[in-house]
Amino acid sequence: MAGTTRPDVPSGITVRRWGAGNGDGLVIDVDSNGGPPVHGIGVEPPAGSSRANGPTWAYVIEDDGVTLIDPGHLGSFGFLSDGLKVLGMAPADIDRVVVTHGHWDHDGGVAELVEASGAEFWAHELWQAYSPYSYGQLLRTDESPLRAEMSRMGERVRENGPRQYGGGGRKPGGAGRDDYESVRSGMKVDRELVDGDRHGSIEFLHTPGHWPDELTIRLGDLIFTGDHVLPEITPHPSMAYDHPADLAKSLPSRYRDAREVWGLSAYLRSLHRVCQLGQGLTVMPAHRLFNRDRFRMTDERRAAETIAFHLERCDILVDAIESGHVDLESATRALFSNRPLTDGYHLMSAISETISHVELLEENGDVRVVDVEGGDGARLELTGSRHYRDVIGELIPG
Ligand SMILES: [Zn+2]
Incomplete structure (x- = not known):
């Protein structure tokens, strides 16, 4: 030291x-x-x-x-x-x-x-x-519109960022x-x-x-x-x-x-x-x-704290969608509003974490992902329920 x-x-x-x-x-x-x-x-x-x-x-x-x-x-x-x-x-x-x-x-x-x-x-x-x-074989982008969109964003980031995401060289x-x-x-x-x-x-x-x-x-x-x-x-x-x-x-x-x-x-x-x-x-x-x-x-x-953290993240994400952040990048930037996400690596990590949350909300019937016809994107829609609050809440002890 x-x-x-x-x-x-x-x-x-x-x-x-x-x-x-x-x-x-x-x-x-x-x-x-x-x-x-x-x-x-x-x-x-x-x-x-x-x-x-x-x-x-x-x-x-x-x-x-x-x-x-x-x-x-x-x-x-x-x-x-x-x-x-x-x-x-x-x-x-x-x-x-x-x-x-x-x-x-x-x-x-x-x-x-x-x-x-x-x-x-x-x-x-x-x-x-x-x-x-x-x-690459495991983390499949063809399984959902959101992951396909993440993949397209990754392509764009790869063309621009000084710190590359998933490209050759530094890994x-x-x-x-x-x-x-x-x-x-x-x-x-x-x-x-x-x-x-x-x-x-x-x-x-x-x-x-x-x-x-x-x-x-x-x-x-x-x-x-x-x-x-x-x-x-x-x-x-x-x-x-x-x-x-x-x-x-x-x-x-x-x-x-x-x-x-x-x-x-x-x-x-x-x-x-x-x-x-x-x-x-x-x-x-x-x-x-x-x-x-x-x-x-x-x-x-710390495990209980981590569950509570993700419950709060779902709340923030649902509020963000409600206030109009309905595409993946916009929802991600709202969810991570405390971080600049200026480089490709952090942006793509944030995107994948946002997708994890959207998938949980979809599983619980709280969010729908609509594949935008003819466009290159997916739109997030709220169903009006917040079932995830009970489902995650039950996992927090005490
Ligand atoms: Zn690990």
Whole structure:
């Protein structure tokens, strides 16, 4: 850390090595309240990656062998093994690597770690089912007028913006997304996890919605939440995609209805599940555990706050439509009126989040999306009901 004053260290955390103000390189021990030894490493993204969320936090649990959760990006292996060294460990000490979900900043580093360590690779069973598909194949624009419009806007933004969205070169994944996807598509999961599986004192819960294969991993009072619950920021909900058609037939019946695992409704139900796990749980997030020179500890109440946040967002969106913001970009700019959305990346992220909300409102019969005949757009119409208020409200405890 720069300067002479150290930040406060919360109870339950012991710093083994200080790192940067955003947590890069920070290495900690975590008190598991009488449970097995637990450690955390702020794994820096490789050069050229987005640094908006800081490091990916990898966690090491010494319980019935050594389990490592979320090794970080493809290209981060040097930072990960450096952190392990601070803990007196080497990659070869890792028996298994588990990923919270199939995003590049979480599972991108699995192949390098497995090769260096001989560790097994564990993930939710949907991780394996989805792994042959590129993000482009999953995030389909032909499934709804709004997503088609988002795609057209993306094209326009790509032609203009200095920070490109989805184009060649600099990618959110750092190492090119093509590299990442080719590594990912060749990987084999050694143990496919399902909801409720256990290993030693570790329990795996399926909490889809930010991504279909998301796991929340519980060890006593600690919950390793991946991107499902984060301090400081609200995770990006997925849009309500369908499964790829050829995949849908072979999936176990519990996932056949894609709405179980994709979209804001699934996400809110999974947050509700975390609220139900009990009280006094400590969230071990994959991002922002330490940021702006401070630990950002949070607990299960953050899940309830996140549900309430989305209820309020739906209110704002419905009010915006009511006051005439009936096309996607205008509704998005009204919903995100506190942010300038001047660059393509932030604009397109905001658009996709708005679509997630519109899809939830459509599901509940509160909004209709009308495909404008002959035009390049879709119009949002209110039906007059606000069923979403009860549906989301029921998910908020207390
Ligand atoms: Zn993610």
